[in-house]
Amino acid sequence: MVSNDFSSDGKSNRKKMSSKIVIAGGFGAGKTTLVSSVSEIPPVTTEAVMTEASIGHDDTSITPDKKTTTVAMDFGRITIDDELVMYMFGTPGQARFWFMWDDLVRGAVGAVVVVDCRRLADSFDAVDYFETNKRIPYIVALNRFEGRLEYTTEQVREALEVSPEVPIIDFDARHRGSGGEVLKTLLRYALEHNRAGETVA
Amino acid sequence: MSFRRRRSNRVRPFTFTGGRTRSRHPLMVQTLVSTSEPGQEPPGTLMPESIKIYRLCRETRSLAEVSAELNIPLGVTQVLVSDLAEQDLVYIHPTITGSSPSENQVLERALRGLERLFQ
Amino acid sequence: MRKILIVGAGHAGLHLAHGLLTEGYDVTVITGQSSMEIRSGKPSISQFTFPTALEYERKFELDFWSALSPQIREQKLALFQEGTPVTSIRGRSHPGNGYAVAVDRRVKMADWLEFFEDRGGKVVIHGVTVTDLDYFSRMFELIIVAVGHGELGQLFDHDTSRFSGTRPRALAQAYAYDLWPPHEGESENIGWFGVTEEAGNVMLVPILTQEGPAHNLLLVDKKGGPMDAWPDRPGPEEQLRRMKDLMRQYAPDFFERAKDARLVDGRSTLIEDLTPQVRNPVGRLPSGGLAVGMADVVVTMDPFVGQSWNNSTRCAEAYLESIIEHGDKPFDEAFMVRAFDRFWEFGRDNQIWAEFASTMVEQALPEHIMNVVGAAVQYQEVADRWIQGWDCPSDFKHWMFDPEVARSYIADVRAHNAG
Numbered sequence: 001m002v003s004n005d006f007s008s009d010g011k012s013n014r015k016k017m018s019s020k021i022v023i024a025g026g027f028g029a030g031k032t033t034l035v036s037s038v039s040e041i042p043p044v045t046t047e048a049v050m051t052e053a054s055i056g057h058d059d060t061s062i063t064p065d066k067k068t069t070t071v072a073m074d075f076g077r078i079t080i081d082d083e084l085v086m087y088m089f090g091t092p093g094q095a096r097f098w099f100m101w102d103d104l105v106r107g108a109v110g111a112v113v114v115v116d117c118r119r120l121a122d123s124f125d126a127v128d129y130f131e132t133n134k135r136i137p138y139i140v141a142l143n144r145f146e147g148r149l150e151y152t153t154e155q156v157r158e159a160l161e162v163s164p165e166v167p168i169i170d171f172d173a174r175h176r177g178s179g180g181e182v183l184k185t186l187l188r189y190a191l192e193h194n195r196a197g198e199t200v201a
Numbered sequence: 202m203s204f205r206r207r208r209s210n211r212v213r214p215f216t217f218t219g220g221r222t223r224s225r226h227p228l229m230v231q232t233l234v235s236t237s238e239p240g241q242e243p244p245g246t247l248m249p250e251s252i253k254i255y256r257l258c259r260e261t262r263s264l265a266e267v268s269a270e271l272n273i274p275l276g277v278t279q280v281l282v283s284d285l286a287e288q289d290l291v292y293i294h295p296t297i298t299g300s301s302p303s304e305n306q307v308l309e310r311a312l313r314g315l316e317r318l319f320q
Numbered sequence: 321m322r323k324i325l326i327v328g329a330g331h332a333g334l335h336l337a338h339g340l341l342t343e344g345y346d347v348t349v350i351t352g353q354s355s356m357e358i359r360s361g362k363p364s365i366s367q368f369t370f371p372t373a374l375e376y377e378r379k380f381e382l383d384f385w386s387a388l389s390p391q392i393r394e395q396k397l398a399l400f401q402e403g404t405p406v407t408s409i410r411g412r413s414h415p416g417n418g419y420a421v422a423v424d425r426r427v428k429m430a431d432w433l434e435f436f437e438d439r440g441g442k443v444v445i446h447g448v449t450v451t452d453l454d455y456f457s458r459m460f461e462l463i464i465v466a467v468g469h470g471e472l473g474q475l476f477d478h479d480t481s482r483f484s485g486t487r488p489r490a491l492a493q494a495y496a497y498d499l500w501p502p503h504e505g506e507s508e509n510i511g512w513f514g515v516t517e518e519a520g521n522v523m524l525v526p527i528l529t530q531e532g533p534a535h536n537l538l539l540v541d542k543k544g545g546p547m548d549a550w551p552d553r554p555g556p557e558e559q560l561r562r563m564k565d566l567m568r569q570y571a572p573d574f575f576e577r578a579k580d581a582r583l584v585d586g587r588s589t590l591i592e593d594l595t596p597q598v599r600n601p602v603g604r605l606p607s608g609g610l611a612v613g614m615a616d617v618v619v620t621m622d623p624f625v626g627q628s629w630n631n632s633t634r635c636a637e638a639y640l641e642s643i644i645e646h647g648d649k650p651f652d653e654a655f656m657v658r659a660f661d662r663f664w665e666f667g668r669d670n671q672i673w674a675e676f677a678s679t680m681v682e683q684a685l686p687e688h689i690m691n692v693v694g695a696a697v698q699y700q701e702v703a704d705r706w707i708q709g710w711d712c713p714s715d716f717k718h719w720m721f722d723p724e725v726a727r728s729y730i731a732d733v734r735a736h737n738a739g
Binding site: 019045048075077085087136177184194195 | 232261296
């Protein structure tokens with residue numbers, strides 16, 4: 001069950017509004033850890049079943065056997081004040097279900113790509129998604145496993161082809177304060193991003 | 202003579218009422234929903250799932266929370282909430298996407314909130 | 321009224337959605353992209369609306385663009401064969417005053433989706449999973465799956481009993497300006513189709529894009545063929561450069577028109593692989609519920625003939641008629657198969673013709689087809705009938721494909737032209 005801390009009091013409650021941050025990254029990079037360290041509720045997991053052909057979609061020589069895959073995504077919540085709630089949605093680990101990413105990314109304030117420096121390649125799909133569709137501002141957060149980083153931020157930027165203006169920071173997904181820094185960095189960047197857009201317009 | 206870029210030649214979309222219709226302004230997983238008249242019982246004509254949503258949203262919740270708490274898939278929750286909203290049985294709260302500069306004030310409020318919560 | 325769910329806001333799904341709404345059904349469309357996202361998204365393989373399909377659209381007040389679009393009143397088919405001059409068959413798109421139009425999918429689908437909601441249809445924007453569909457099968461009386469791509473397509477198994485001529489294709493497409501008419505005084509609105517002996521096929525047609533009228537260039541070849549120059553997925557400018565190179569080599573008349581072509585914008589190009597195939601129209605959900613697939617969910621065609629929208633319009637019409645006729649009876653598996661078969665009378669003919677047209681000069685042409693080509697060059701009425709086959713491909717079997725039928729048709733044409 002999800003507990004609901006913010007109370008409802010009839011129509012004045014209509015002032016309440018929400019926003020969303022997407023937490024993306026490769027499988028096991030620390031997305032769920034980040035969501036749970038900053039969330040005021042235990043992360044909630046929702047699951048969906050996908051069918052998949054077990055052989056290539058275009059191979060018509062055999063009728064493909066269908067198998068199912070369960071795709072999970074989790075979310076957490078931060079109540080900013082009486083009127084504003086922020087949700088953090090972790091993307092499914094399987095990068096191939098892009099349409100689910102689209103639902104999560106739609107209307108998000110921004111995204112954090114969590115990168116496990118021991119497995120940079122696992123984050124490539126996520127970085128590529130945000131670099132390609134450029135719908136929302138995103139930052140890259142390097143998860144400091146066992147307290148050390150194997151690469152400099154500039155090495156990561158080059159390896160993952162992250163645009164020069166995108167902030168890359170390091171953090172520890174297990175620590176609440178460190179996770180909070182990541183969210184603050186994203187919001188500051190989103191605000192800058194908006195102001196830059198304003199001057200262009 | 203051939204087709205070239207012309208400033209005046211833009212195709213006008215068929216219509217642009219700008220209304221809050223779903224095709225232009227979709228419900229999202231973070232969108233908050235609350236029952237319009239929390240004191241009243243749901244109309245008996247509703248499907249059982251819709252009645253559950255009506256009761257649950259007496260306290261404001263996001264679509265994702267409704268889906269998780271009632272164990273109804275997200276796409277189905279969207280359809281049910283959308284139908285309830287069309288009948289004015291639930292209220293759909295505004296979402297802050299940060300995509301327009303007019304929302305900067307709220308984003309700044311969110312940032313100050315995070316600074317307070319994560320010192 | 322009966323509750324119907326249409327999954328996917330593509331050409332077939334939205335045509336049917338508008339039709340059902342007009343007939344008073346309770347229709348919900350659920351789709352993964354909002355109209356804004358469609359407008360700002362990537363292009364798709366471009367398609368035509370031929371004269372008969374345009375009339376079907378007008379029936380539901382769905383033709384918003386004819387007045388703004390280049391009107392394709394004539395089409396030309398050119399055969400490029402080694403060591404022979406180019407053979408051209410040029411004819412009118414319609415026996416009367418009709419014409420074909422091509423509209424960027426992003427313009428057409430976004431407008432249709434908004435219009436559907438403005439006239440009272442229900443729209444929900446969300447990606448649909450099998451988990452959702454399973455649940456929906458209890459809430460709706462009929463579920464129609466109309467998304468060609470993505471995982472829901474996997475609900476529908478391949479059906480080699482309906483069609484087996486599968487061969488993977490590779491295609492590259494670009495929307496561009498500055499495609500010159502071949503000579504002074506010639507219209508730039510003629511649809512050009514070229515088949516080459518050595519490589520694949522070329523299409524050059526006027527199209528209405530988001531930025532106004534432009535031209536669409538399309539190259540289609542078998543996967544791994546000379547015109548499949550895209551394994552490295554080049555960027556837009558490089559793709560256009562290679563397309564020009566390929567035309568220079570294999571279809572020089574097209575190159576002459578396209579040599580100065582410039583992309584309309586940064587979202588004007590597309591590279592894709594596909595395999596023409598047919599799937600079983602009935603999908604079974606985990607809990608036993610059923611969904612019926614439509615148009616390109618079930619049928620994938622060679623894109624060279626530009627028939628996918630023709631298929632989708634005819635499929636939408638066939639399903640609409642089937643649903644209305646069915647009255648209040650439950651939408652069971654037999655109904656779904658019947659509805660599809662109603663469309664498949666058209667679809668099968670179209671599939672056969674698409675395979676024929678896209679491979680016709682790969683091997684030496686059979687004698688009766690050579691004779692038809694000769695007659696089409698000589699007699700305008702034969703050329704017109706050939707070109708009008710784009711509007712209704714079912715006609716080809718009545719005069720061209722069978723050697724005996726073709727012989728007697730040509731004899732007949734000769735006789736009345738002599739007399």
